[in-house]
Amino acid sequence: MKRKLFCELSPLTYAISERKCEMVRTVKNLFEAGNFAKTRSDQKLEYSIYKHNSLIRRRLGNVDMHLQENKAVNLSLAAPKINMLLIRPGETFSFWYLVGSLSEKNGYKEGLTIFSDHPSSGIGGGMCQMTNLIHWMVLHSEMEITEHHHHDQIDLFPDFNRTIPFGTGTSIMYNYLDYRFKNTTDITYQLVIYTTDEYLCGELRANKRQEHKYHIWAENVFFSQKNGIVYRNGEVYRDKIDRRTGEHVEKKLIRKNHARVCYDTSGLEIKAV
Template identity: 40%
Template sequence: MTTAPPGPLEPLELPARLTAPPRLTQRHPWLLPAAMLVHRARRRTQWVRDAWSGRVVWAARHRTDDLPVRLKQHGSLLLRELDPDRMHLQHNKVTNLRLATSRMDGLVIAPGETFSFNRVVGNCTRRKGYVDGMRLSNGSADAGVGGGICQLANLVHWMVLHSRLTVVERSEHSFDPFPDRGRVLPWGVGCSIVYNYVDLVVRNDTDQTFQLRTWVGERYLHGQLRSDVRPDHSFAVEARGEQFLRRDGQVFRRNQIWRRVIDRRSGEQVGDEQVKSNCALVVYEPGPEIDVIDV
């Protein structure tokens, strides 16, 4: 992970999601199932309306042979050393990822088409073979059916960032739940997924065709982003301005995600784009190796 040194300390401005009063479902958890039904119905209505109007063409076609050009490849470690009492959830996650990757593998995103993670993977239910895995909710890790498929969404999003595909919708976690032990990707490029209304949505605004290949190996979740033509540019994605800040007894983490655009022929950088600015509440105790700044 490449991290540029932070610049002068700027005032800590917390995102609205961290300063807003608790949601009704947080104050009264028994309302959550009904709220989820409402959100899901609203999203289904949106899907149907977009399809009927022709405004959105959903990517749904798969092919078993590879498109010729590999744009990006990445492997994500399947099992992390966490609480021993919860390691069974890590192993169950692998089962869930096998099911989800089989739905994703080979998906083609043609010019003008839009990819929805939730539409492709579908609802992760016990009837489909999904089991209890680890899910992040309000900063804590809990057991839930289909838990762990966010790792697949993280992988897809990371590969998409290395292309000219357009991220239309992505919801990040409001919390930094685990220390960086063994982290490979920059903090702040992950995704939150809740069927069907918290989604990763990507649109192909180019004249290229893209393909996602995903599979589960012995130790890693693997992914490739492929294309029918080799583009003129490649991309390097990195975190900059990484900071841990303490305010009113709470620790927050923030950074920026940037993407350098590189000309494939010359190897020279021809662009520099800010992708995202992140800020989240840290829910673990930062170790002595982390410099926490009081603000």
């Protein structure tokens, strides 16, 4: 039998481990904060690099829609902490450095979270949707992603009006599982993030044009079954294209999916492998 980790022994040991991770990251941030992006501008930068809107109240399996309503509140509180942020050359974006702790005292409500391999709830739930949006836009830029966590190859919800490839999401946990990227270019970028009644809206802008544009797409997508378990498979690629000539510069594999499906699979077309 596999020996349990300390954090798996009980809710208390999990809480102790979580607190330890938070303290370690807090100490590290003391040495790194000088490089974090923190300056905002009242004006939008001249060039729009990429835009995307994400529906806030999505039907996700049997998830209580009340958690989605609370998520809308949580996103509306966090968005202004990032909106109009400049990421200048050499600076690193840190989601948790900007948003901070999610507490009831600060107005956050119980929203949807992911714990292990199943949906759960917690104060401030829903922040993954914001880092998903930011990550998707950053994938269309020249910047370098330096910290990115996934939900460990699990497919939690059936597709509902999916507009971006499966596997391009993020997993975060205050403050030790962060989403970070570094501006390794000579361009100053800007994040525009806000909410409406229906959408979390995002735009990545810059003070000059990029040399390249990017296209992210999936291929070889199918469901398979092994030992009674259904998996979602596929590869996600990023095409790099010269903006002026339209010449294809690079095709890069950025994610290979083999994710265990955690919902009713009776309506899926499963491929024999």
